Amino acid sequence: xxxxxxxxxxxxxxxxxxxxxxxxxKLLLIQRGFEPEKNKWSLMGGxxxxxxxxxxxxxxxxxxxxxxxxxxxxxFQVFGNPDRDPVERTLSIAYFALIDINKYQNQLSDxxxxxxxxxxxxxxxIFDHEEMVKLAMRQLRYKAALHPILFKLLPPKFTIRQLQTxxxxxxxxxxxxxxxxxxxxxxxxxxxxxxxxxLSSRKGxxxxxxxxxxxxxxxxxxxNLVPNPDKFF
Amino acid sequence: xxxxxxxxxxxxxxxxxxxxxxxxxKLLLIQRGFEPEKNKWSLMGGxxxxxxxxxxxxxxxxxxxxxxxxxxxxxFQVFGNPDRDPVERTLSIAYFALIDINKYQNQLSDxxxxxxxxxxxxxxxIFDHEEMVKLAMRQLRYKAALHPILFKLLPPKFTIRQLQTxxxxxxxxxxxxxxxxxxxxxxxxxxxxxxxxxLSSRKGxxxxxxxxxxxxxxxxxxxNLVPNPDKFF
DNA sequence: ACAAAAGTGTTGTTTTTACACCCATGC
DNA sequence: GCATGGGTGTAAAAACAACACTTTTGT
Numbered sequence: 001x002x003x004x005x006x007x008x009x010x011x012x013x014x015x016x017x018x019x020x021x022x023x024x025x026k027l028l029l030i031q032r033g034f035e036p037e038k039n040k041w042s043l044m045g046g047x048x049x050x051x052x053x054x055x056x057x058x059x060x061x062x063x064x065x066x067x068x069x070x071x072x073x074x075x076f077q078v079f080g081n082p083d084r085d086p087v088e089r090t091l092s093i094a095y096f097a098l099i100d101i102n103k104y105q106n107q108l109s110d111x112x113x114x115x116x117x118x119x120x121x122x123x124x125x126i127f128d129h130e131e132m133v134k135l136a137m138r139q140l141r142y143k144a145a146l147h148p149i150l151f152k153l154l155p156p157k158f159t160i161r162q163l164q165t166x167x168x169x170x171x172x173x174x175x176x177x178x179x180x181x182x183x184x185x186x187x188x189x190x191x192x193x194x195x196x197x198x199l200s201s202r203k204g205x206x207x208x209x210x211x212x213x214x215x216x217x218x219x220x221x222x223x224n225l226v227p228n229p230d231k232f233f
Numbered sequence: 234x235x236x237x238x239x240x241x242x243x244x245x246x247x248x249x250x251x252x253x254x255x256x257x258x259k260l261l262l263i264q265r266g267f268e269p270e271k272n273k274w275s276l277m278g279g280x281x282x283x284x285x286x287x288x289x290x291x292x293x294x295x296x297x298x299x300x301x302x303x304x305x306x307x308x309f310q311v312f313g314n315p316d317r318d319p320v321e322r323t324l325s326i327a328y329f330a331l332i333d334i335n336k337y338q339n340q341l342s343d344x345x346x347x348x349x350x351x352x353x354x355x356x357x358x359i360f361d362h363e364e365m366v367k368l369a370m371r372q373l374r375y376k377a378a379l380h381p382i383l384f385k386l387l388p389p390k391f392t393i394r395q396l397q398t399x400x401x402x403x404x405x406x407x408x409x410x411x412x413x414x415x416x417x418x419x420x421x422x423x424x425x426x427x428x429x430x431x432l433s434s435r436k437g438x439x440x441x442x443x444x445x446x447x448x449x450x451x452x453x454x455x456x457n458l459v460p461n462p463d464k465f466f
Numbered sequence: 467a468c469a470a471a472a473g474t475g476t477t478g479t480t481t482t483t484a485c486a487c488c489c490a491t492g493c
Numbered sequence: 494g495c496a497t498g499g500g501t502g503t504a505a506a507a508a509c510a511a512c513a514c515t516t517t518t519g520t
Contacts, residue, residue, distance in 0.1 A: 001269075002321040006280045008241035011313075011324055036234075047239045050322065054313040078311055078326050080244075080287040088235040089283065091244055091324070093311050146379075161472080178474070179510065201471040203517040221463040227510075230454040394499080411501070412483065434498040435491040460483080473516075481508070489500070 010090040013058040014045035014129065015073070016136035017066070019101035020153040022162065024118055024169050026101070027133065029125070030065060031113035036087055037126040043133070044114075045092065054093045062097055065112055066104055072152040073097045076139045077132075084128045092128075096136040098152035138233060144170055145229030146222050148189060151210055159197050159205040160184060167225060171232050183225055188214050243323040246291040247278035247362065248306070249369035250299070252334035253386040255395065257351055257402050259334070260366065263298060264346035265359060269320055274356040276365060277345075278325065287326045295330055298345055299337055305385040306330045309372045310365075317361045325361075329369040331385035371466060377403055378462030379455050381422060384443055392430050392438040393417060400458065404465050416458055421447050 017028040032042040046061040048054050055075065063069050079092045101116070117123065119137070124130070144150050150166050160181050168174055184190065191211050196204035226232075250261040265275040279294040281287050288308065296302050312325040334349070350356065358366070377383050383399050393414050401407055417423065424444045429437030459465075 003243060003280070003323075006243055007283045008243050009281070009283075010236060010239055010241050011244065047236070048242070048313070048324075050240045050242075051315055053315065054311055054324070075311060078287055078308060080281070080326075082284055082286065090236075091281075091287070093313075159472095176511070177472090178512085181473080182475095183509090198518095201517090202519045203470080203472050205472060220466050224509090233453050392499090409484075410499090411485085414500080416482090429499095431491090435493080436489070436497080436499050437491075438499060457482090467520105469518105469520090471517090474514090475512105477511090479508100479510080481506100483504100483506075485503090487501090489498105491497090491499105493494105493496090 010085075010088065011048040011054065012045050012090050012092045013048060013054055013061060014043040014079075014092045014094050014132060015058055015062055016043060016094070016096040016133055017062070018096060018098050018136075018140065018153060019104065019116060020150075020166050020169065021101055021116070023165065025153075025166075026116040026118055027122060028066070028099075028104070028114055028116055029123070030115075032126060033112065039113075040126045041123040042126045043129045044112075048093075058093070058095045065114065066099070068099060068103060071097050071099055072149065074139075074143070077135055079128055079132060081128070086127075092132075094132050094136065096140060098140075098149060100153065100155050102155050141170060141229075141232050145226045145232070147219060148187075148215065148223060148225075151189075151215070157193060157195070157207040157209050159200070159207060161200065161205055171226060173232075175227070179227075180225065187218065187223060189218065243318075243321065244281040244287065245278050245323050245325045246281060246287055246294060247276040247312075247325045247327050247365060248291055248295055249276060249327070249329040249366055250295070251329060251331050251369075251373065251386060252337065252349060253383075253399050253402065254334055254349070256398065258386075258399075259349040259351055260355060261299070261332075261337070261347055261349055262356070262358070263348075266345065270359040272346075273359045275359045276362045277347075281326075291326070291328045298347065299332070301332055301336060304330050304332055305382065307372075307376070310368055312361055312365060314361070319360075325365075327365050327369065329373060331373075331382060333386065333388050335388055374403060374462075374465050378459040378465070380452060381420070381448065381456055381458075384422075384448070390426060390428070390440040390442050392433070392440060394433065394438055404459060406465075408460070412460075413458065420451065420456060420458075422451065 019026045029041045030044055031039045044061055044065045048057040058073055062071055073095050075093060075095050077094050079094055082089055153166060164175060164180050189211055190208040193207040193209060195207050197207055198204040252259045262274045263277055264272045277294055277298045281290040291306055295304055306328050308326060308328050310327050312327055315322055386399060397408060397413050422444055423441040426440040426442060428440050430440055431437040
């Protein structure tokens with residue numbers, strides 16, 4: 001049984017993969033492996049297979065391209081202009097993913113020619129992928145202003161300074177150190193570790209890790225680590 | 234030119250249409266006009282046509298079913314389990330819409346057998362439409378806690394009491410009258426009109442309307458009309 | 467001893483909450 | 494004149510923003 005007189009179209013997922021190099025937000029891009037636009041820079045994407053949901057497809061594609069599983073991913077928008085893909089009509093369900101850049105070991109970078117790019121040094125992308133990046137970045141700012149998602153970009157142990165640098169990179173602004181760390185610590189999301197990071201200063205800065213049960217419980221609660229967040233959208 | 238060895242699938246939009254009857258939130262449902270599940274209750278939906286984006290399709294379907302244009306609509310989630318439609322695989326891009334229930338004149342209710350339902354009196358729905366409704370409601374609560382979208386459910390002139398009843402309906406709780414009206418008036422979104430609504434009390438309550446330029450400017454700003462919003466998600 | 471980053475407290479302001487009484491009117 | 498919902502103020506608490514100095518330690 002099937003529906004009559006309806007047009008079936010391709011469905012794909014594309015994923016904006018964010019990482020943080022300690023100073024700036026980066027995007028993981030690949031050189032497209034097939035025609036058209038072969039070897040042009042592109043987001044990681046792939047078609048939705050018959051047996052999988054779009055979410056499944058996005059997870060699979062990410063795993064294929066990066067070797068990573070259990071990654072934070074969020075569906076944020078469908079891109080569906082009839083002519084967005086010149087070959088044939090393709091709906092793209094767009095996701096953004098946040099990964100700890102250290103976990104991405106370049107396993108597959110030869111195969112896919114993947115590379116990290118600063119947002120300011122991003123090459124031209126195929127199709128409507130630049131628009132996707134723009135919207136993903138906006139979505140990231142929006143969501144991160146309310147919920148503690150940026151932790152997903154950091155290694156398990158991190159200093160408050162690293163976290164603040166991350167927030168400052170995302171919002172392209174400076175936050176007051178004292179207010180930032182006070183707010184952060186008052187959330188109860190962090191556990192202070194006995195070790196210090198001695199790489200970035202003589203004195204050394206204490207490492208923290210997430211209190212995972214608190215983190216999960218408070219994930220949906222509205223946080224306010226970003227002053228006047230709406231001015232950034 | 235087309236992509237080889239890929240499966241094309243149907244793409245549809247479904248729309249959760251919210252209205253407010255002065256006391257409670259309602260949903261507009263229709264009896265499905267074709268097999269399978271003909272005459273079962275369903276969300277308003279339709280297939281995405283070759284020449285239109287999903288957003289276009291959602292707008293068209295809403296106009297066809299209700300006669301309404303320029304409606305507030307928001308894409309909120311793709312539903313794509315391979316077996317969600319028993320006939321054949323169909324992706325559904327889900328939207329929610331907020332309409333002034335008075336504007337819906339039942340123009341087409343005969344054709345589509347459309348009816349308003351309280352959430353508590355909703356009939357069984359086809360496919361995964363009940364899950365869609367649940368998620369749409371959650372999305373509505375989330376968004377309305379931050380942005381002044383609920384105004385879209387009211388007529389152009391309304392009293393503060395009506396608005397508060399609306400918020401109380403959405404969050405199923407009572408708000409403090411004085412705090413609510415103070416917060417609301419302090420947003421600068423409202424303009425007091427000289428007329429009063431005399432229907433609901435002897436004294437009469439002043440009507441307000443939106444200050445449209447302020448409204449558009451502040452739409453993205455985070456509001457706080459709902460105390461402890463996260464407890465509702 | 468000095469350079470470089472870490473860490474920490476106070477104060478004034480704003481925002482939020484909780485709470486109770488008078489007002490205007492139609493009947 | 495009374496019942497009904499409309500409308501308003503205040504005080505205490507909490508959250509927030511602005512701001513500067515001391516600590517640690519490797520060189």
